[in-house]
Amino acid sequence: IFSSVPTAPPDAILGLTAQFRADPDPRKVNLGVGAFRTSSNKPYVLPVVRRVEQQLADDPSATHEYLPQDGLQSFCDASARLILGADSPALADGRVTTVQALSGTGALRVGFAFVANFISSSTAVYVPKQTWSNHRNVIPAAGLPRALEYRYLDPSTGAVDIAALVEDLDKAPAGSIVLLHGCAHNPTGADPTQAQWLQILDVVKRRKLVPFFDNAYQGFASGSLETDAWSVRTFVAAGLDMLVAQSYAKNMGMYGERVGALSVVASTAGAEDAVRSQLKATIRAMYSSPPKHGAMVAAAILGDEKLFAEWEGELVKMSARIMDMRVKLKAALEKNATPGNWDRITSQIGMFSYTGLTSQQVTFMREKYHVYMTANGRISMAGLTDDTVQYVADAMKDAVES
Numbered sequence: 001i002f003s004s005v006p007t008a009p010p011d012a013i014l015g016l017t018a019q020f021r022a023d024p025d026p027r028k029v030n031l032g033v034g035a036f037r038t039s040s041n042k043p044y045v046l047p048v049v050r051r052v053e054q055q056l057a058d059d060p061s062a063t064h065e066y067l068p069q070d071g072l073q074s075f076c077d078a079s080a081r082l083i084l085g086a087d088s089p090a091l092a093d094g095r096v097t098t099v100q101a102l103s104g105t106g107a108l109r110v111g112f113a114f115v116a117n118f119i120s121s122s123t124a125v126y127v128p129k130q131t132w133s134n135h136r137n138v139i140p141a142a143g144l145p146r147a148l149e150y151r152y153l154d155p156s157t158g159a160v161d162i163a164a165l166v167e168d169l170d171k172a173p174a175g176s177i178v179l180l181h182g183c184a185h186n187p188t189g190a191d192p193t194q195a196q197w198l199q200i201l202d203v204v205k206r207r208k209l210v211p212f213f214d215n216a217y218q219g220f221a222s223g224s225l226e227t228d229a230w231s232v233r234t235f236v237a238a239g240l241d242m243l244v245a246q247s248y249a250k251n252m253g254m255y256g257e258r259v260g261a262l263s264v265v266a267s268t269a270g271a272e273d274a275v276r277s278q279l280k281a282t283i284r285a286m287y288s289s290p291p292k293h294g295a296m297v298a299a300a301i302l303g304d305e306k307l308f309a310e311w312e313g314e315l316v317k318m319s320a321r322i323m324d325m326r327v328k329l330k331a332a333l334e335k336n337a338t339p340g341n342w343d344r345i346t347s348q349i350g351m352f353s354y355t356g357l358t359s360q361q362v363t364f365m366r367e368k369y370h371v372y373m374t375a376n377g378r379i380s381m382a383g384l385t386d387d388t389v390q391y392v393a394d395a396m397k398d399a400v401e402s
């Protein structure tokens with residue numbers, strides 16, 4: 001009975017990694033990877049994470065008992081404080097329901113399932129025209145219609161096209177969900193300025209839309225946990241109903257441990273017990289309860305002043321390495337007199353840069369230089385090193401001029 005199963009198309013990003021692995025050329029460079037790499041191109045385990053893991057391993061009272069469906073309470077409370085701010089009025093009023101989730105993807109999946117089941121399965125969801133490709137999978141998989149788009153990027157400048165964005169959201173029906181990237185927009189690296197966020201807030205309020213913030217890069221983008229949470233906190237301060245997804249994949253380097261959280265922030269208190277009961281029921285049917293290890297590690301770091309400060313130091317270091325690569329790549333492109341304006345390489349933020357390279361140029365770089373990136377011209381800055389930045393800049397020049 002399984003012989004009629006059609007093969008699924010490969011995931012654009014994961015397929016690229018497989019292709020890179022199979023490439024025997026020693027010059028190959030992987031700029032498709034969505035994970036931090038050290039200056040010698042190695043995966044990075046944060047020392048503070050490693051130490052806490054060792055302590056947990058040595059703790060005779062630690063067990064492998066199940067967590068409840070909504071996860072580790074100390075982790076959830078600390079996560080809500082981290083993104084909303086310890087002094088958040090929503091926390092003080094008890095308007096926030098936070099559950100542990102399987103990293104950012106799981107938080108989105110549970111959040112959208114909750115919307116489908118308890119708001120309406122016909123709720124319209126708007127995502128930016130350029131967005132993390134998995135958003136488009138998760139939304140219908142959660143029982144909602146396929147995502148609609150709002151325009152996001154001005155391709156001529158590589159910055160946010162705020163007029164087009166506001167114009168599109170202005171046409172969204174009341175009650176629609178608007179997916180917003182809290183910071184470090186993936187794939188463009190282009191974030192709204194604070195003034196532009198206020199314009200977005202304005203249209204969201206006017207049209208009675210429901211923001212769903214996806215935060216995969218808090219602290220990883222600017223190096224400051226506070227700066228990167230500004231957008232979310234500003235929207236919460238406006239007293240809206242909203243959802244907030246968090247991931248610790250990037251900022252704690254816990255990619256494979258699936259550490260994340262979903263918060264439902266209500267404009268008025270009262271629904272928390274019902275909301276929590278339904279989130280738990282949703283999780284129970286999906287995977288019963290979340291994994292324990294990563295949440296224990298994150299909770300230990302978030303809950304201890306010294307460990308927290310050490311983590312903040314790591315965030316500064318990781319984001320600084322990425323910014324350094326931006327500066328070096330731009331300098332090499334300009335020194336090469338590569339046609340075009342490369343300011344966007346340094347004005348964009350986060351892990352990725354949206355180079356503006358066409359899919360033909362991307363193919364050219366892969367075939368001739370063994371430099372891998374997604375077809376939309378997105379490069380992961382963390383995939384560059386001092387040893388490869390000139391080679392990549394040379395390949396980009398050749399691609400642009402060919």
Ligand code: PMP
Nearest residue numbers: 034103104105132186216247249
């Ligand atoms: N949202 C965005 C915008 C992302 O870039 C990512 C990671 N690539 C995620 C969510 C989810 O990642 P994870 O499930 O590993 O936390």
